[in-house]
Amino acid sequence: MPTTAPTDPAPGLAAYSEVTASEASLRRFLHGLPGVDQVGAEARAAGLGTRSIKTTAKAWALDLAIRMVDLTTLEGQDTPGKVRALASKALRPDPADPTCPSVAAVCVYGDLVGEVKAIVGDQVNVAAVATAFPSGRASMDVKLADTRDAVAAGADEIDMVIDRGAFLAGRYLQVFEEIVATREACVRPDGSHAHLKVIFETGELQTYDNVRRASWLAMLAGTDFIKTSTGKVQPAATLPVTLVMLEAVRDFREATGVQIGVKPAGGIRTAKDAIKYLVMVNEIAGDDWLDPDWFRFGASTLLNDLLMQRTKMTTGRYSGPDYFTLD
């Protein structure tokens, strides 16, 4: 079983090698994590949602949120034309305002990576979903081939899905090994690797205890990011789910020294919501995570609301939706 990480494993992680040595030890570890009290976690998330972010703080948060967007289209009807338009928008979200920052990445299906890359070059990352997205129901060979294809096409980031069926059946080691193998498939011929984000589909894992276990599982397997959802299942990202994941990355760094990023995806549509997430990042994980390298929003419609609010901050009035590009 190939369990060695392709790139230098962090020394802090070495202490956990026994945890992932067998199905039994991994299960013991994951089930030994402190539980999450649902009522308490939801109350804390709601409490943070009442923070009032105004004036200078709001302007700062809006720009940061724009820089954190993974501008996403994952539809059967996606065409080269559609994703090229999206790629242009990612570069210059607000054509009327050159001070508006670019987004973090464009997120598409693997076959469209080249189209996006042609537009954005190295200015904006290209993320591709892989491993039989969104269900994760395919053989391991197919999942890995899917990943290698996207990496070969130039994807900077790979958003993989876990096998929720295996996770819910308690086959944690299988999920672990799939993540390890996918991470290896992210390695490019020059030894560098595409950043790996692991999608849990928290709407299918259902409980916060499961979200915490999945987070630790993926982090032990060497992911770079943990991500809530595909956007294809409701509920997608929620504040309390993201809270539990932020607690996990915070605790993981404390235990191992390794920092992991978090990406809520799906269902975040308004600037107001995005700011609630940033408040939560700030107060749960800390300001080290307030950076596009460590926190992303997987979203499509969110960007335009961020732009509208941003324009409102500078002009003092709201512009109609027709002043922002619909791509």
Added chain:
Amino acid sequence: MAFEYAPAPESRSIVDIKPSYGLFIDGEFVDGRGASFKTVNPATEETLAEVAEASDADVDLAVRAARRAFRGWSRMSGKERAKYLFRIARIIQERGRELAVLESIDNGKPIKESRDVDVPIVAAHFFYYAGWADKLEHAGLGPNPQPIGVAGQVIPWNFPLMMLAWKVAPALACGNTVVLKPAETTPLTALLFAEICQQADLPPGVVNIVTGAGGTGQAVVSHPDVDKVAFTGSTEVGKAIARAVAGTDKKVTLELGGKAANIVFDDAPIDQAVDGIVSGIFFNQGHVCCAGSRLLVQESVAEEVLARLKRRMGTLRLGDPLDKNTDIGAINSREQLDRIRELSDIGEAEGAERWAVACDLPSSGFWFPPTVFTGVTQAHRIAREEVFGPVLSVLTFRTPAEAVEKANNTPYGLSAGVWTEKGSRILHMASQLRAGVVWANTFNKFDPASPFGGYKESGYGREGGRQGLAAYLKGAEA
């Protein structure tokens, strides 16, 4: 990159604070015959208003007005009384922002608490007891239940409006009339409530509000024509009241101090337990009789819990109570601040280790940073006496039996908290803890349907719920 929250102050223009206030007697605001006193904003020390100090003669007038009103109010059908209470509840909701802002100005508590906790609970209490007014015969407190008469009620400064609601709503629902004395440092929302009574066309004399200090309170509880005394406040004053009414036929309920144990087991949901410890002791600056002021943490997780607690406390925002992002407001008075300082200094002198959040305190006003004492034992005064401030004493235990023993080893018995993922342990602990309220995997949750009250020196009688009716009905035992 730091995320600095810009100031987000709630506007105070919604409240209109008059330069001086009289007493509310027989449906009218009248000048007091005694002296007056100042009420200040504890966050700035600015004087807010001059308030009349009711003399014995003023109290007598108020009790007479209440007695006159009792005839009509007690004979009114429950259905009719309910209409007034529902109306008051709705006006409280409509004027909620005004009440919240005024409460924060006069008390020092953060606007997010007065807005999201105090005022909603106040409205909920009036709605809840309005619902009981025409169903008293079905409350299981005997057939044809009758009101007691005139209730003299004395309330504290920590939840000025909420304590008013806890006292006034059940009294009125049962057909009693009231003379209420708000705390000396926080009279303003009670006086705004008087205005709400006028707005609701409540018959004159059903609610009378006499402001003042200890002397006024004494006049209220010892007035010979007061049939029922209800007090929330310190155990010391509670004992004095119990002595004052001994030998009379006054009925009494007392809700007094506490030194609650918040017990964290090693199988607790740690992050939520830490949040619960924080809300248990730092909610309302720790000015809470049921505050979880003693953290009992299982020794095997003590270090981890403390590290997480300190990190979490680092995110608490102390400052302007009207700022919507403030978590910790001002200490209510200089007197209280002095007491908190004194007990904290004693804690340090007795050898406990003091740790406080490093934060800038405003230059004027009364402030105390959230503070934790570790290395505390049952022999320390900070583990035994009620600090009534944002000061947590941390003790450890090894076994559930030891946790119970330590939790119960206090003259108080108002509340307790249990944190564990094991349901059977929650039930076992709840049956062993001598405390009126035991919260499981939460803390400081209040609901009008749930009775609240203490064991031992935390008082007697229950407020809230069906049980809360008993305190205001003849012959019904609490």
